[in-house]
Amino acid sequence: MNVGNLCSRPLVKVSIGEPISEVARLMQAEHVGAVVVTESSGSQMRVAGIITDRDIVRTQLARTTDLTSLSAGETMTRDPLVVYEQDSIDGTIAHLRARGVRRAPVLGEDGTPVGLISADDLLAHVAEKLIGLAGVVAQQVRREER
Numbered sequence: 001m002n003v004g005n006l007c008s009r010p011l012v013k014v015s016i017g018e019p020i021s022e023v024a025r026l027m028q029a030e031h032v033g034a035v036v037v038t039e040s041s042g043s044q045m046r047v048a049g050i051i052t053d054r055d056i057v058r059t060q061l062a063r064t065t066d067l068t069s070l071s072a073g074e075t076m077t078r079d080p081l082v083v084y085e086q087d088s089i090d091g092t093i094a095h096l097r098a099r100g101v102r103r104a105p106v107l108g109e110d111g112t113p114v115g116l117i118s119a120d121d122l123l124a125h126v127a128e129k130l131i132g133l134a135g136v137v138a139q140q141v142r143r144e145e146r
Helices: 020-030 053-063 089-099 119-145
Strands: 013-015 034-041 044-052 103-107 113-118
Touching (some): 013 020, 044 053, 044 113, 089 119, 113 119
Parallel strands (some): 013 034
Antiparallel strands (some): 034 044
């Protein structure tokens, strides 16, 4: 199992010039707490940043301005942690922890953004593994009681 198997797809993304009011509407419509900000580099799309619902609130409060006057580029967190589809679950958890973030864009082999991995995705995966392991323990106890 790798990050590509767990990440959320399709990727919810916006361009760097998108008004934050539209980003917020998109986040609500897609039921997500983060979007990836992209920009074109030649013929390829690349990750420019990430915007979370918290980023929107913090920027609006700091600037005390209307959301329609702010752009994704002004609100995004630049240089976000990115991971690749083939990265391991354990390695990704370590990277998130080291950077102190809960989400990371997932890139394909060619560097194009394809999804988003979150601590929630990883926690659900690890919890499922723990439930399976707990079942092994319970099964052993039942066998010993027979």
